Amino acid sequence: MSEPTGAARRRGPFQVGDQVQLTDPKGRHHTFTLEAGKNFHTHKGSFPHDELIGAPEGTVVRTTGNTAYLALRPLLPDYVLSMPRGAAVVYPKDAGQILSMADIFPGARVVEAGVGSGALSTYLLRAVGDLGMVHSYERRADFAEIATQNVRRYFGGDHPAWRLTVGDLQDNLDDTDVDRVILDMLAPWECLEAVSKALVPGGMLCCYVATTTQMARTVEAIREHGTFNEPTAWETMVRTWHVEGLAVRPDHRMIGHTGFLLTARRLADGVEPPLRRRRPSKGSYGEDYTPPGGAGRKSAADSPAAVPEGAAQGGEPAS
Numbered sequence: 001m002s003e004p005t006g007a008a009r010r011r012g013p014f015q016v017g018d019q020v021q022l023t024d025p026k027g028r029h030h031t032f033t034l035e036a037g038k039n040f041h042t043h044k045g046s047f048p049h050d051e052l053i054g055a056p057e058g059t060v061v062r063t064t065g066n067t068a069y070l071a072l073r074p075l076l077p078d079y080v081l082s083m084p085r086g087a088a089v090v091y092p093k094d095a096g097q098i099l100s101m102a103d104i105f106p107g108a109r110v111v112e113a114g115v116g117s118g119a120l121s122t123y124l125l126r127a128v129g130d131l132g133m134v135h136s137y138e139r140r141a142d143f144a145e146i147a148t149q150n151v152r153r154y155f156g157g158d159h160p161a162w163r164l165t166v167g168d169l170q171d172n173l174d175d176t177d178v179d180r181v182i183l184d185m186l187a188p189w190e191c192l193e194a195v196s197k198a199l200v201p202g203g204m205l206c207c208y209v210a211t212t213t214q215m216a217r218t219v220e221a222i223r224e225h226g227t228f229n230e231p232t233a234w235e236t237m238v239r240t241w242h243v244e245g246l247a248v249r250p251d252h253r254m255i256g257h258t259g260f261l262l263t264a265r266r267l268a269d270g271v272e273p274p275l276r277r278r279r280p281s282k283g284s285y286g287e288d289y290t291p292p293g294g295a296g297r298k299s300a301a302d303s304p305a306a307v308p309e310g311a312a313q314g315g316e317p318a319s
Helices: 076-082 092-101 119-128 141-155 188-198 212-225
Strands: 019-023 029-033 039-042 045-048 059-062 068-072 109-113 133-138 162-166 178-184 199-209 232-234 241-244 247-250 260-265
Touching: 029 039, 029 076, 076 092, 076 119, 092 119, 092 199, 092 260, 109 119, 109 188, 119 133, 119 141, 119 178, 133 141, 141 162, 178 188, 188 199, 188 212, 199 212, 212 260
Parallel strands: 109 133, 109 178, 133 162, 178 199
Antiparallel strands: 019 029, 019 068, 039 045, 059 068, 199 260, 232 260, 241 247
């Protein structure tokens, strides 16, 4: 049985064409591609690439300036943060949440819109495997080209599960029986109709947005569309710790806000989403509230979400 695409590049001795990540004594990283006969140069001296070719991972090399560097293959989080960029990349903390909370499984059929520099595409392809499908849509041809080169560099060539289309998702989406849709774009609410038609019942929609305004409009548009269950919205933050002897404390720097994630499940055809049973906060749908369509204002009395199920039937509001 042949190995999955890219697996051979993740183990064994270093080979020509491998990506190598060097770590210096201060923890700084340098990433380069192994080429026979070439030299790696820093302000701390140089050493020949041939010294690493055929050597195992975890090898320590010394430059002509006698500085030691630890040589390892970069992990996928390292790779996406150091690769050439056209657009900002999806940070590893958010990519990990997408893979987990959107339940990306081996063999899944996934549609992705907003490929950017190819970071999330690489995560998705590694998760679905050779027998899955990732169809990525990108409006800008220059971003699509950068993403293509980054994905090829990581896997060592074209991935059999990847298809990339340059154009708008809502104008070009021709996939059916899709298990998961990931939207990383400015206005995901514009794609809900196309996405709803493509997703299988029970399929997952996951949106990655940058601002609270985008998050609010996307959530309300999903509710209004009527083919999804109640959406969930959240963000993640990562804080590393300094651990040395008795000096154990959180680091002064952390990866804080990068974006918000929203998920919702596709309902079966013809099914209406259940009424929300919780009472909205006071003022949630007041005079200043503008519905997703942007037409006019809506008061609390006009909003179905503002009426708990029990009250709608003449009984007491649900707790």
